Amino acid sequence: MKKIVLKKFLTGLMAAVAIVAALGVQAAEPFKVGFVYVGPIGDHGWSYQHDQGRLALEKHFGDKVKTTYVENVPEGADAERVIRNLAKTGHDLIFTTSFGFMNPTLKVAKRFPKVTFEHATGYKLSKNVGTYISNTYEGRYIAGFTAAKMTKSNKIGFIASFPIPEVIRDINAVQLALNKYNPDAELKIIWVNSWFDPGKEADAANAMMDQGVDIILQHTDSPAAMQAADRRGAFAVGQASDMSKFGKKAHIFSVVDNWSPFYIKRVQQVMDGTWKSEDHWGGMAEEEIVIPEFSDSIPADIVAEAQALIAQIKAGTLHPFAGPIKNKAGELIVAEGEILPHADLAGINWFVEGVPSEIPK
Amino acid sequence: MDIDLITNILYAMIRTGTPLLIVALGEMVCEKSGVLNLGQEGMMLMGAVAGFIATWLTGNLFFGFLMAIVAGVLMSQLFAMIALGLNANQVATGLALTIFGTGLSAFIGSGFVGNPIEGLDVIAIPFLSEIPVIGKMLFAQDLIVYLSFVLFGVIFWFFRSSRTGLIVKAVGENPHAANAIGLPVMRTRYLAVAFGGAMAGLAGGYLSLAYTPLWAENMTSGRGWIALALVVFASWRTERILLGAYLFGLASILHLVAQGLGFAVSPNLLAMLPYIATVLVLVMMSRNQGQSKMYAPISLGKPFHAGT
Numbered sequence: 001m002k003k004i005v006l007k008k009f010l011t012g013l014m015a016a017v018a019i020v021a022a023l024g025v026q027a028a029e030p031f032k033v034g035f036v037y038v039g040p041i042g043d044h045g046w047s048y049q050h051d052q053g054r055l056a057l058e059k060h061f062g063d064k065v066k067t068t069y070v071e072n073v074p075e076g077a078d079a080e081r082v083i084r085n086l087a088k089t090g091h092d093l094i095f096t097t098s099f100g101f102m103n104p105t106l107k108v109a110k111r112f113p114k115v116t117f118e119h120a121t122g123y124k125l126s127k128n129v130g131t132y133i134s135n136t137y138e139g140r141y142i143a144g145f146t147a148a149k150m151t152k153s154n155k156i157g158f159i160a161s162f163p164i165p166e167v168i169r170d171i172n173a174v175q176l177a178l179n180k181y182n183p184d185a186e187l188k189i190i191w192v193n194s195w196f197d198p199g200k201e202a203d204a205a206n207a208m209m210d211q212g213v214d215i216i217l218q219h220t221d222s223p224a225a226m227q228a229a230d231r232r233g234a235f236a237v238g239q240a241s242d243m244s245k246f247g248k249k250a251h252i253f254s255v256v257d258n259w260s261p262f263y264i265k266r267v268q269q270v271m272d273g274t275w276k277s278e279d280h281w282g283g284m285a286e287e288e289i290v291i292p293e294f295s296d297s298i299p300a301d302i303v304a305e306a307q308a309l310i311a312q313i314k315a316g317t318l319h320p321f322a323g324p325i326k327n328k329a330g331e332l333i334v335a336e337g338e339i340l341p342h343a344d345l346a347g348i349n350w351f352v353e354g355v356p357s358e359i360p361k
Numbered sequence: 362m363d364i365d366l367i368t369n370i371l372y373a374m375i376r377t378g379t380p381l382l383i384v385a386l387g388e389m390v391c392e393k394s395g396v397l398n399l400g401q402e403g404m405m406l407m408g409a410v411a412g413f414i415a416t417w418l419t420g421n422l423f424f425g426f427l428m429a430i431v432a433g434v435l436m437s438q439l440f441a442m443i444a445l446g447l448n449a450n451q452v453a454t455g456l457a458l459t460i461f462g463t464g465l466s467a468f469i470g471s472g473f474v475g476n477p478i479e480g481l482d483v484i485a486i487p488f489l490s491e492i493p494v495i496g497k498m499l500f501a502q503d504l505i506v507y508l509s510f511v512l513f514g515v516i517f518w519f520f521r522s523s524r525t526g527l528i529v530k531a532v533g534e535n536p537h538a539a540n541a542i543g544l545p546v547m548r549t550r551y552l553a554v555a556f557g558g559a560m561a562g563l564a565g566g567y568l569s570l571a572y573t574p575l576w577a578e579n580m581t582s583g584r585g586w587i588a589l590a591l592v593v594f595a596s597w598r599t600e601r602i603l604l605g606a607y608l609f610g611l612a613s614i615l616h617l618v619a620q621g622l623g624f625a626v627s628p629n630l631l632a633m634l635p636y637i638a639t640v641l642v643l644v645m646m647s648r649n650q651g652q653s654k655m656y657a658p659i660s661l662g663k664p665f666h667a668g669t
Contacts (some may be wrong), residue, residue, distance in 0.1 A: 006624055008387060013643075040467060040470075040578040040579070042467055042470065042471050042474040042577060042578040043474075043577060043578060044474050044577055048474070048475075071427045084597040094371045112504075121509055146425075188620075188623075189620070190617050190620045190628075190630075190631075191620060191628035192617070192619055193628065193629065193632045194582070196577070196579075196582070198568075198572075198573040198575065198580050198582075199377070199380075199568065199572055199573055199580075199582065199584070200571075200582070200613070202572065202573045203373060204615060204617045205616055206369075207373070207614060207617040207620075207621050208375075208619045208621050208623075210365075210366055210369040210370070211366070211618070211621045211622065213581065213621075222573070222575070222577055222580075223477075223575060224573040224575065227477070227480070227573060227574060231480075241475070245475070245476070245477045246477045246575065295416065307587070330533060355625060356623060358625070359622075359626075360627050360628045361535075361627060361629075
């Protein structure tokens, strides 16, 4: 008896779905945008921020745009299937938001020449595939500056995830700021081998504070280090998303990835037919890297100086990777008056002078 | 290394080891009764999310912990219904429970990501907490850590000296014999599974309410699996589980401390330290094959049909 009821219910459900789907086809076709996320949108970090960008798209375009997302997509063969499904189901523009989606994206793009693809953090372009990345190092430079000015113990902690170019680039940006504004400050780097493990990130923060670190920076995704700093009276800089709620006293500012302006711009371009395949780097000038606010715990003169630096970065007169830059061995890599180009920054695999530890092999 | 650093390392060792200790103790009781529940990770996550939401809504941490335990028990009873009631394969059911719990907790908790709560505070016991080196580690912890000490003591006594403990062991060793002499095999197993669920829920609550007071998807990051492995490597002995949990805690703290101090060892190697150290020590202790076999519940994972 029960089984029959269940069967009827399922049949009804299927009919309902079919009707809704049919209605959807009849209505005016909205522009369909698909998103592929590597993590859960609930990570309050990387994927969460991309999803905030997706929500901003819906808000900006209203009924004209319909978005779909698939979360927790592993970087591998499965990604290709997910991307192909999105392409098959009439999506006009698909954002694939993790490095490991690079080859699957290109493969699917070849089969669907009418669909536009945008791949985050990659380096391979094709006729209908563009790439995009944000200049997180600009925010890191400001974090490094503030830490250099505010530290009392001259020990600054950096919780790092994996030794990939993105992380190495950001560590370098912090160290370059320290070299300039407080050469006595020491950067203590702890690798936790994870993007997301709140317990381990908190442990790393505590281990640093036990060793005298009073300002913590992180390149991992949970706000656990911020909380740990708050409990023990240290300071911390938030990463990827606004973490102010997690450290009433500890939070000095967050460097937020703001994908909304880029996503809105790209969707508009594809709608208008003006889209071109390119490698896009966006930073503070494009409002893609944002520091929403500085906390009251930073002395006013340091805030003023930090804001002046931000203005210079936006104006293009200050670049964190402007020469002279030496590597750890003391060799001059970037000469005075030159800037390390994006092509080199994309694959950077060396530490600048002053970073105390080696890159893990 | 100065005294303060050592004091802090030992303190962190206990805090890191506590969630593992709680889960592993629960799972050990469950396995002693002959039931293998691989759903620890799922039950922990459900405990973590339930505890977090309850505390977020009411502002009461103890209500939060209570709900964490309730969530763990409910999950474990779902497992019990399928694996014990319907005699399904325990390994498959346990794995399904983990997958289910991971997804369900993410679903329930999706609206609560990015919210902070006031975590459980440390209660330092006067005088005792000022003992050099070990004072902070033993007497300046939060209530759940103290509770874990008590739970360890109770479970140790339970299996060593209590009659009920003997019944649980009998049911896990030979359920048919136990049944023949009139012991309630199924009831014992249901209760043992429920206890395991309560402990996993409590450990999950400890993570989301005390250790890192926040909720995020999959925040247990595999601690349930480590606890499961601990039970095996500790050859189902209470005191070895305590040792293993703290050893794992110590090694995972040490690898972070060593990096901070600038040791020129690859962090990847250091990151393996907790696993290697724990496995090595516990395997060495149980290298006597015959003796360690004595401790493994003989009917572990085997379904029981009364009357066959």
